[in-house]
Amino acid sequence: MKQLYITLLMIFTVVYSYSQHTLSGNISDMETGAPLEQVSVYVPQLENGTVTDKNGNFSLKNLPEGIYKLVVSYIGFETYSTSIEISEGNNRFDYKMEPSAIEMDEVVLSTPFHKLQRENVMKVEQKSMEELKQQGGITLSEGITNIPGVSSVSTGVGIGKPVIRGLSFNRVLVYTQGVRLENQQFGGEHGLGLNDAGISSVEVIKGPASLLYGSDALGGVLYLNPEKFEIAGESSGDINMRYFTNTFGYNANAGFKTSGEKLKFLVRGAYASNADYETGDGTSVTNSRFNEADLKTGLAYQASKFKTELRYNYNTTELGIPEEIGVQNNDRDPLLPYQELSTHILSSKNNLFFKKSSLEATFGYTINNRKEFEEHHHEEDGHEHEHEEAEEHEEEHEEEEEGAALDMKLKTFNYNIQFNPQWGNITTIFGVQGMHQTNENFGEEILVPDAVTNDFGVLATSHIHFDKSDLQIGLRYDLRSINGEASGIEGDEEYIPALDRNFNNFNAALGYRTDLAKTIIGRLNLATGFRAPNLSELSSNGLHSGANRVEIGNPDLDSEQNFQIDLALEYGNKHVEAYINSFYNIVNDYIYLEPTGEFRELDPIYNFQQQDAILYGGEFGFHLHPHPIDWLHLESSYDIVYGQLDDKSNLPLIPANRWTNTFRVEWNKRNQNYKCYAFVTLQTFFDQNKVADFETRTPRYNLFNTGIGGDLNIFNQKVGYSITANNLFNKDYISHLSRLKADGIANMGRNISFSLHLPL
Incomplete structure (x- = not known):
């Protein structure tokens, strides 16, 4: 290699x-x-x-x-x-x-043919990071939940995992800087490990994308586009600051970039800190605090026929793991248990351009270190977790001296090489993709064993353009091997046997897009996907603190294989847009957790099982900006998903149906130098009564959000600002996808955010 x-x-x-x-x-x-x-x-x-x-x-x-x-x-x-x-x-x-009130159409980068959204065969949702930040989310994980069909499994505010049409964790692949992010994503006790600073936009592929990305893209892809380099001959810089009233949190970042005719450079640093969040009834959720530092930098060289780009991202996060309501204060240092996460991402993207073809090679190297600090059960009988502040800091200091209970280091090298010949109206991509990954343990606890994972895949896909339609077809073959070392003493309840498994899969995709009329677009996509079971599902044997349960792996699990049908219709003229996106997803050998009814100490034991499953639903919506008042926007979207196992029981962690209505006004839209906007949004989350056997039902609730923002001229300097209030009426509620729901801990109450953008 x-x-x-x-x-x-x-x-x-x-x-x-x-x-x-x-x-x-x-x-x-x-x-x-x-x-x-x-x-x-x-x-x-x-x-x-x-x-x-x-x-x-x-x-x-x-x-x-x-x-x-x-x-x-x-x-x-x-x-x-x-x-x-x-x-x-x-x-x-x-x-x-031609003037138009329709929002600007952007180029989709998560699919390889560089089409505008309306031209793409596969429907891809795309949102700019600026637009998501205007919604007032504290973290990237919270921000993406404003995209229809996307939710988040959360453990407090700082810990969140994307959910795409009811599928999450290792079924959703995250791409950043053009490479796959590997950071023990099976674990629910930590978030994405990415800061929104230095990310220009987010793209979401809903449904199997294994043809393009291999294993783990069975449920979809969250594709994060990095900040672009400056245009040739220009330099710029900016400072951005945000403050959140609920967590007394702040988030600041500053960046600089400069470009010559061939050489380009950028750098951006960010820091965020948040105290415990408050629920709607004013209760602070103990140990939901978190701190994060992030650095992104890039260097590029661009000649006529050759382009190379090198990017690096370092992210470090301290995450408190909330377990119960205890001490009520505004401290920012995490209590026990908590995690320290650090991630290094180095990516290299290289292109050669020929007259009728091109060659692209992308390489990535990621180092993810996950440390978990836990209590060692040395507190006195009769006491819970409510200690004096000095005692908490003393206990935390002693724990750090003892070292991390869990210390895992994951190193991943991946490559993606694609040759792109052009034959008239046919664009084809031949690709080779792969990954070499090692997992090592250095702590006293072993959650998953030391292991080596290797992936190799080959693919071919073509896009054929006709006068009023487009056809896309593709085929792929993948191999994955997982070799894990034995851990512990044979016969002990925490013993993990050696593992040697190989998985292989063929996958195919067929997509068709057509102009049914001048203002109507139709899309039909048929695609298969697969996911080899991860190391945790095959060999886990330990306590997951965030979930408060012991998970035991099953070394005999088979790969998940799915087939999904997507049908989309879109209508759009200068002043009205409407869409219907529906899907039906059949997943064979779906892997899920099931309680055994037994306990290890005081924690319940869960085993991994397999059973066929189906998911179906869709997203529906419209956007109205009537003539001649183009500055007024009425938007409505409804997303729905149902999931069921073959035995007719419900899948866990299926989001409640959601209806979002937004009234938005914008001024000076054609003037990029200065703009102004205001909005009000009502989100309705309906009853979720279709729950798994070990889940509880979630009642309906409404959240009201509002905000204003735009640009101001202060001392001949343009300053961007926004003020956003989420959950304005301080509703006390529990999201169905909150992992704190089992403990009766509510989600965040009213949160007002203030932000400033200062160009330099």
């Missing part, structure tokens, strides 16, 4: 002799003929773009010969996408943009 990596790097560092190829032109308003300033002109495949000047002129340099997608976008105008041929020398492109 190492020799392959070195060889590819040598190929990508070949120096090409080339002449300068440029693309220049003018962008103007179709109705008035006036030039448009600050219009984005972008070539997605090359990740090369610029903006127009005050005369509407633009120029892109160092372009390779070939046919590429060109995207022209500007707030208040319809996004335009076209294929353009770059030939030797100077190339010209002029365009008149």
Whole structure:
């Protein structure tokens, strides 16, 4: 593997002799003929773009010969996408943009063909990070729950895992910096391990994406697009600050980026700190506090036929694990039990461009260290967890001296090499993907054993463009091997035997998109997916503190295999958009936890079992911005999912049906320099009575959110601001996906957030 990596790097560092190829032109308003300033002109495949000047002129340099997608976008105008041929020398492109109140259409990056959302065969939800932050979420995990069909399994505020159409944990693959994130994602006691600073947008693939991503993408993909480099010849910086009243929390980040014609650089640092959150009745949830530090940096070099990008992200988090209501204070240092998590992500993305094809190789190396500090049951009888503050800090200090009870280090190297030839209207990708992963234990407790996991997959997928429709087909084959070492003394109840398992799967996908009418788009997608059982499901034998249960693995588990049908219809004109997205998902050999009725000490024992399952539902909604009052927006969405095992019992952790209604106003939408908005949102979460045998039902509740924001001119300096109030009426409620529900601990009460954005 190492020799392959070195060889590819040598190929990508070949120096090409080339002449300068440029693309220049003018962008103007179709109705008035006036030039448009600050219009984005972008070539997605090359990740090369610029903006127009005050005369509407633009120029892109160092372009390779070939046919590429060109995207022209500007707030208040319809996004335009076209294929353009770059030939030797100077190339010209002029365009008149058509005004439209429809939101700007963005290029989808989580699928390999660089299409706009409306052109993509597979329906992909995309939200900018700016838009998600306007909703007032404290963490990234909370922010993504504003996307229809996406929820979060939470343990307090700082710990959350994405749920896509009822599937979560290892069934949802997270991608960041173009590489898969591996951080013991089977565990519910820690969050994503990612900070929202330095992330430009979020894309969600709902449903099996194993064709593109391999194992663990059975339920979908959460794809996080990193902050873009500055356009050539520009430098910029900014400072962002947020404050949350409920947790007395603050979140600050600062970044700087600069770009020459070929060399580009960026860096961003962030820090967040939150005390315990308060419920609607004013109770502080003891030990729900958390602190986080994050650093992201990147370096890129872009020539005519060669582009390379190196990014690095370091994230460290201290997470209190709430278990019961105890001490009531605003301290920020976590109590026992708590976790210390640190993650290093290094990624390298390299591209070679030929006249009618391209080659891309992405490599990633991730180191994730998970430490858990626990109580050692040395407190006096008759006492709970309510100690004096000095005693708590003393106990915490002693625990740190004793070392972490759980100390796991996960190292992952992954690679993704894709060759992309272009034959007329057919774009094809041939790919090789793989992963080498090691898990090591250094603590006194062993939750899962030392192990080595290897993945290897090959794929081929084609996108065929017709006059008014598109067809996408693909096939993939994967191998996974898991080898775990024996742990403990044979015969003891915590003994973990050696593990040697191999899994292999074929997967296929077929998608069709067509213009049923000028304003109606139809999509049909058929896809299979798979997920090999993870190390925890195969060999776990220990206490999960956040869940307060002992989980025992099953070494005889088979791979999960699913087949999903997606049908989507979309209607859109200049002032009305509506959509229906429905799905039916059959999962064979679904892996789930089931209580045995036995206990280890005081903790219940759960075993991993398998049974066929089905999930079905969808998302429905509309967006109205009536003429001539285009500044007014009425949005409504409804998402629904049901899940059932073959024995007719209900699947656990299925989110309640949700209805979201938003009234939003925006001013100066066409002026990118200054804007203003205000909104009110009512979210209704319906009764969840279809629960697993060991779950409790959740009653209906309503949450009311509101906010204002925009830009101000202060001393000739543009300052962005927002004020958002979530759960404005301080509703005391418990989410069905809260892992604290079993203890009767409610979710967050009223939270008002204030944010400032200061360009430098």
